[in-house]
Amino acid sequence: MDHKVILITGAYGLIGQTIAKAFLAQGALVVLADRDESRRESLRSELTADYGEDSFLLQTLDITEEVSCEDAIRASVDKFGRLDVLINNAAIDAKFDKTHTAAINPSRFEHYPAALLRQSVDVNLTGTVLMTQYACRQMLAQGAGHIINVASTYSLVAPNQSLYDFGNDVQQFKPIDYIASKSFIPNFTRYVATFYAKEGIRCNAIVPHGILNNHDEAFLANFAKLSPLGRMCNREELIGPFTFLASDASSYMTGSVLTIDGGWTAW
Ligand SMILES: NC(=O)c1ccc[n+]([C@@H]2O[C@H](COP(=O)([O-])OP(=O)(O)OC[C@H]3O[C@@H](n4cnc5c(N)ncnc54)[C@H](O)[C@@H]3O)[C@@H](O)[C@H]2O)c1
Structure with a gap:
């Protein structure tokens, strides 16, 4: 991981921050890109104190805007000289923890608003494609690169x-907005992987599930019944799998989907 240049979208969120800090601790150079500017300055202070300002870049990014995607790639190259790994992590996700549940539209499928569906498709699907296009242009110029999609x-x-x-x-x-917009990720991963296989760019996907974050007892009890491992995932349990994919340890993998779900999809 030493001096590997890794750009993470949605990097100020739960998973983004977890893996960004883990990569920095392992000597990587990390571009943390997100559209939520409210968390930027506190994160800057924390990361500067822990890792020094030369090892990271905080970049405002909206993946639905092409100019913003292009700027983020350029900023990575300007500061670190290249882009080795793009992690497409930004997404709109209806989360059922104590902070977010009240904001979820409770409509049944037959009444779910099309506007919310379009909003999620714009970010989770179109935004992921746009960011990948601009990263691939840079990686083609370098003759190497790796895209990791978070499914x-x-x-x-x-x-x-x-x-x-x-x-x-x-x-x-x-x-349905989340299911519709995330279902495309595995096949998009195979599309990019096979499109660029001969040109030095790999593409893989990772499947996290149920990251513990201030959930209430009723949710935890329901989750435990449905999960083969009987519990949610601690965020630190994602560090190993993300590190494996982002490092050269995964060099013979492309077009793969790595599942970290406590067995959820095994039955
Ligand atoms: N948390 C889980 O349990 C879980 C489970 C499975 C998959 N995932 C996936 O993991 C990824 C990260 O999830 P998380 O739990 O960290 O979510 P999160 O909501 O904590 O973080 C997502 C981040 O994406 C950013 N973002 C949203 N729209 C953006 C845009 N247009 N441009 C740039 N940034 C944008 C947000 O500002 C936020 O900081 C998502 O792709 C999600 O679908 C999460």
Whole structure:
């Protein structure tokens, strides 16, 4: 990982921050790119104190805007000279922890608003494609690079909606916008992997699931019943798999989907 240049989109969020700090601790040079500027300055202070300002770059990025994607790639090259790994991590995700559940539109599928579907497709699907296009232009010029797409178990299987039934007369649902926009990630990964296989660019996907983050007891109990391992994932448990993919240890992998789901999709 030493001096590998890694750009992470959605880097100020839960998974983005976890892996960015882990990569920095392992000697990588990290571009943390996100559209949420409110968290930038506190993160800058923390990372400067822990890793020094020469090892990271905080870049404002909206992956739905082509100019912004192009700027982020250019900023990486300007500061670090190249881009070795792009991690497409930014997404809109309806999360059922104590902070986010109230914001989720509770509509059943037959009434789910098309505007919300379009918004998620714009970020999770179109934004991921745009960012990948600009990264590939740079990686082609370098003759090497690796794209890692962050998928979801809901890229592979349907949600078991009983996970979101908390016995309080208001059945919640994992909405269709997330499933529709994330389902494309595995096949997009295979598309990019095979398109560029002879040109030095690899592409793989990783499937996290159920990262523990201030969930309430009802959710934890439902999750434990449906999970073969019987628990949610601690964020630190993603560091090994992400490091494996981002490093040369995965050099013979392309077009693969690495599942870190506690067995969720195994039954
Ligand atoms: N947390 C989980 O349990 C879980 C499980 C499976 C998959 N995932 C996937 O992992 C990834 C990260 O999830 P997370 O839990 O860290 O989410 P998060 O909401 O904590 O972080 C996502 C980040 O993306 C940023 N973002 C959103 N739209 C953007 C845009 N247009 N341009 C740039 N940045 C944008 C947000 O500002 C936020 O900081 C997502 O792709 C998600 O689908 C998460």
